[in-house]
Amino acid sequence: MQTVETLIEKLDYLPPEQREDIRRAYYFAEQAHEGQYRRSGDPYIVHPLAVGKILADMHMDAQSVEAALLHDVIEDTHVSKDDVTSAFGAIVADLVDGVSKIGAIKFESKAEAQAENFRKMVLAMTKDIRVILVKLADRLHNMRTLGVLHPTKRRRIALETLEIYAPIANRLGMNNIRVELEDLSFTHMYPMRAARIKKATKTSRGHRKDMISRIQESIDNRLERDGLEGRVIGREKHLYSIYSKMKTQRKPFNEIMDVYGFRIIVGSVDMCYRVLGAIHNLYKPIPGRFKDYIAIPKANGYQSLHTTLIGMNGVPIEIQIRTEEMDAMANNGIAAHWLYKSDPDPAGGAQNRAKEWLKGLLEMQQRAGNSQDFLETVKIDLFPDEVYVFTPKGDILELPTGATPVDFAYAVHTDVGNSCVAARLDHRLVPLSTPIQSGQTIKIITAPGACPNPAWLSFVTTAKARANIRHFLKNQRRSESVSLGHRLLDKALSGFDLALDTIPQERITTALTEAGFRTLDDLLEDIGLGNQMAQIAARRMLPR
Incomplete structure (x- = not known):
């Protein structure tokens, strides 16, 4: 059984008085959740404790860990936000409130409730980025323990994780969490496919072992010969990325597994480029496959040199070269800010990028027609x-x-x-x-x-662009909006091999009633003005 002591042991990077605050938060939450149990039959406190541990592994600050332990008290118990404020301060209370799911408002549909939840989360994130880190840890533990739920509910939560939370983790550069969320979601959505890919990966690992060690040895020897220092690590492909590549590139499993991936971790940026030169001397690079993310980092702060080579026997080899800081940044994203308190701060750039992105989200949120629209736009x-x-x-x-x-x-x-x-x-x-x-x-x-x-x-x-154009169009005349709405709806329906003129009148009438419109022109005007997404209206009109 996990206890608060196992969490405190992980927090040796924090001063004693902060560890005491965390212990206090645990007992406060334990008392508040007394008599509550999870679907698995475990006492409810097990969940906040596990979320706290995920954040402790990321070396997050004390306030984040306290918020993780308390993240369900406002929503699921008699405790109010004021109680949390007086016990732990306004910052922790705001974090808890930001993470708490919206519960009091009654929504017309589940989709609307989800979308409004997401909107509230984005607003909370823009105030304090740690809200999303606690939320991601919360979702990660829920995904790890999803097995006790009904299969339909499991699939719904897995899909939401895949569409929203995994991409957010990616956008914030948190690769470790993204990979685990994707693999868990994939396993719950398509258990048979996941099992088959897992089995095939195990089988192929045996065949690949010999080739991997030969390539690794030749890279090690070349670096040693040139007097360059670097750690060479073989990269394992994860389930969901194999599945996605099979699906998008329409390639069989064997073809995807034929590519061998390695990562070389070095001491400095200068060494990255020197190692690259040595590797290009060892194997022939494939033209057009070299990417320099050190000079131009990705939007989420990721930095690395990527190159693809043709190795012995003509096998393709993918290589990433980066420094230790870049590796921490690639795996933990903006959380590396807490993990790597070094100078210069490797995550500073990523934090600024994350803030810029959130600022853009806030601007879009103010211009979006409604929550569902906003959610679709963010996707x-x-x-x-x-x-x-x-x-x-x-x-x-x-x-x-x-x-x-x-x-x-x-x-x-x-x-x-x-x-x-x-x-x-x-x-x-x-x-x-x-x-x-x-x-x-x-x-x-x-x-x-x-x-x-x-x-x-x-x-x-x-x-x-979409939000601003829509905002402008909201002021256009009705007739223009109706004809534009007609074109947009037709374009959305063409994705389902349908056209507005071919849909039976009774199907349109039902869709209008569901959406709360009296005439088709009212709906088309709403689409043309940008209040309603054509994709949502098109889905309502599909034959049931």
Whole structure:
């Protein structure tokens, strides 16, 4: 049985008085949850204690661990926020309140409740980033103990984790938590597929052992010969990433497992590039597969050199080269700020990036029509793939893959986006719908009095652009909005191989009643004005 002492032992990095505060928080929570049990039959306090331990492993500060122990007291017991404030201070109470799920408001649907929850969480996150770290630890422990729930509920929670929490962990650079959340979600959503991939991975590990040790030996020998110091580690692929690659790249299991991954950890940035040179001398690099994330870090703060080589017998080898700090940053993301209290702070950049991202979320939240809309918009924004582009002054901006000059214009400033009329990519005039490639320089041409074109909604990819265009369109005339709504709904329905004209009248009537509209024109106007997402309306009209 886990006890508070096992948690306190993990907290040797904190001063004694802070450890005492954490012990006090544990007893406070234990008393509040007295008589409550989890579905597994364990006393309820087991869950907050486990969440506290996850944060202790990340070397989080005392206030975060206290909030983890108390995170369900406001929601599930008679304790109020004022009680927590008087016992542990306003900061801990705000953290607990931010993590507490919204319970008092009655929603019309489960989806709306989920979306409103998420909206509240984002607002709390923008006040204090630690709210999301406690929330992620809470979700991770819930995922680890999901087995006791009904399969339908398990799948619903797993899907939500995969769509929202894993991408947030990724956006904050917390790779270890993201990988575990993805694998647990995958196992609960598709138990048969997960079991088969697990079995196949075990079998292939035996065949791969010999090749891995031969490649590792040759890399070690080359580094030693050139007088370079570095730790070489074999990289294991995790279940969900294998499954995703099989699905998106349409490749069989064997082809994905044919790639051998290694990570080389070195002492300095300078050494990263010297090791890269040595490795390129050892094996032939594949053209176009080298990426320098040290010079241009990813949006979540990730830094590393990536290269793919053709090794002995023609096998592809993927190599990542990074320093110890970069490795801590890659695995723990913004939590590395607490894990690595060194100078310069490796997570400082990531914390600033996280804050910038949250600031953008807050801006979108103020402009979104409703919570469900906001949630859909954020899902679009959580895509991890980026392109890196240059402004005419040489500054770097990150945008999601598939972004267009309009997305770039809104990323620079809302006014630039609203008055944008044309764009030059590398000094060449291009249509505003052209997808941007990494490394291009973009110049936006604006004109006074210009305004957003409704057609832009069909090709922009960033949430900021979408929210701003919608905000502008809300002031347009009804007839324009109805015809735009018709086009957007048709576009959304085409994804299901349907068109608005082919849907039976009674199906449309039912969908209108469900959504609370009297006529089809009212619904189309709502879509055209940006209050309702075309995808949500299209799903309501699908044949049952």
